[in-house]
Amino acid sequence: MIKHASQFAVAEDQVMPAAPADDDEHIAPAPRVSVQAFCETVETAAAVQAAGEDRHMAKAHVKIQMGGAAAAVEAYRNSPTPNVILIESDNRADEILTGLDRLAEVCDFGTRVIVIGRINDVNFYRELTRRGVSEYLIAPLGTIDVVRSVCGLFVSPHAKPVGRIIAVIGAKGGVGASTVAHNVAFAIARDLALDSVVTDLDLAFGTAGLDYNQDPPQGIADAVFSPDRIDTAFIDRLLSKCTDHLSLLAAPATLDRVCDFGADAFDAILDSLRSSIPCVVLDVPHLWSGWTKRLLLSADDILVVAGPDLANLRNAKNMVDHLRSARPNDHRPFYCLNQVGVPKRPEITPADFAKALEDPPLAVIPFEPQIFGTAANNGQMIAEVAAGHKTADMFRQLAQVLTGRSEAKRARGKLLMPLIARLTKRKGHK
Ligand SMILES: Nc1ncnc2c1ncn2[C@@H]1O[C@H](COP(=O)(O)OP(=O)(O)O)[C@@H](O)[C@H]1O
Numbered sequence: 001m002i003k004h005a006s007q008f009a010v011a012e013d014q015v016m017p018a019a020p021a022d023d024d025e026h027i028a029p030a031p032r033v034s035v036q037a038f039c040e041t042v043e044t045a046a047a048v049q050a051a052g053e054d055r056h057m058a059k060a061h062v063k064i065q066m067g068g069a070a071a072a073v074e075a076y077r078n079s080p081t082p083n084v085i086l087i088e089s090d091n092r093a094d095e096i097l098t099g100l101d102r103l104a105e106v107c108d109f110g111t112r113v114i115v116i117g118r119i120n121d122v123n124f125y126r127e128l129t130r131r132g133v134s135e136y137l138i139a140p141l142g143t144i145d146v147v148r149s150v151c152g153l154f155v156s157p158h159a160k161p162v163g164r165i166i167a168v169i170g171a172k173g174g175v176g177a178s179t180v181a182h183n184v185a186f187a188i189a190r191d192l193a194l195d196s197v198v199t200d201l202d203l204a205f206g207t208a209g210l211d212y213n214q215d216p217p218q219g220i221a222d223a224v225f226s227p228d229r230i231d232t233a234f235i236d237r238l239l240s241k242c243t244d245h246l247s248l249l250a251a252p253a254t255l256d257r258v259c260d261f262g263a264d265a266f267d268a269i270l271d272s273l274r275s276s277i278p279c280v281v282l283d284v285p286h287l288w289s290g291w292t293k294r295l296l297l298s299a300d301d302i303l304v305v306a307g308p309d310l311a312n313l314r315n316a317k318n319m320v321d322h323l324r325s326a327r328p329n330d331h332r333p334f335y336c337l338n339q340v341g342v343p344k345r346p347e348i349t350p351a352d353f354a355k356a357l358e359d360p361p362l363a364v365i366p367f368e369p370q371i372f373g374t375a376a377n378n379g380q381m382i383a384e385v386a387a388g389h390k391t392a393d394m395f396r397q398l399a400q401v402l403t404g405r406s407e408a409k410r411a412r413g414k415l416l417m418p419l420i421a422r423l424t425k426r427k428g429h430k
């Protein structure tokens, strides 16, 4: 195992040159990951292109461009990185390593890097390993070499699970937790191009189907009430596609069955989703039961949505405190305020929340009955009914933070802020 602090997400034990193709080897299919290749030769570009069309990669989204590491650094300076980056380089070892160091500066958390080169040297492998490169392939490459290495990133017993689970829950009922969850998931899928699944856990009353204008015949109930059938293929059939990168595991929203589940009722469903989908957003109903608590505790990140009143403040604090002490080694739960600024309503300020919760809210979303009402009644997202609205931007920012994307880039963006502010100001004066 790699002991050094590595720069890229490491998937497997070691960097390995590609083994020769073997006719009857078994390659597990790649999950729904995004893959971007930066090639230097047409031969490699052709191999990657053919790999993207291979049946094992049917679920992956593969994009190819030329230009090697330099093009990758340029491409990701201001945009999030995909699940996998392939970099081809014809250069000398030291030049390749310098290129990778530059790439590391713009690489988001969780992105895995495969390097394709022509150098066959053990010290060079070692340097790549130290940098957290997941795999090194020696050109010229066959299609199957690319397929094997991309698919292999996600099957090793040491591989980190593909999926990140983000649980969203309200500090009170009706605060807009589901609305936030659905809009954030929409932004993750559309703006970050990460394949996402919204899981509606409010089986009796859930609104995800309504919000995305979907009425699928199957959904989460089919899985939770037949636990022995659960596997990735079965769960896959229960998903309904909302947009290019977004699917829904819908609630039936019927009352013929009651929902008092055992604490581990959703474990197998989440394991299955996590093994194949990069981002899973859980729309958790406002309940404190064995299974909701377990879902929250097992999520990678938590977002508590609160309204600006005293009961919300108390509940949000209780939830955040409880989850913090139960997950001492995790990032603390995030929270945001929603429906802020209802006319004539006395409200507790974001500053008071920040003081009580010892953390500022991730977002303060205004009360906007017109656009939120239109979106809800039309089965659309805020970004669809009011693309330029500031709340659409807030959902995009929440999406970035909750997926661990672009934090470094945002910090760098901040350095540029005063300059941009000055320039726009000057423009305004003219
Ligand atoms: N910022 C907002 N401004 C105005 N209305 C909102 C806002 N956020 C949510 N709503 C509305 O509040 C209602 C409750 O939202 P919902 O997401 O179902 O809450 P929860 O899941 O917390 O019970 C919905 O009608 C929704 O459209």
Ligand SMILES: [Mg+2]
Binding pocket: 177, 178, 179, 202, 284, 285, 286
């Ligand atoms: Mg809800």
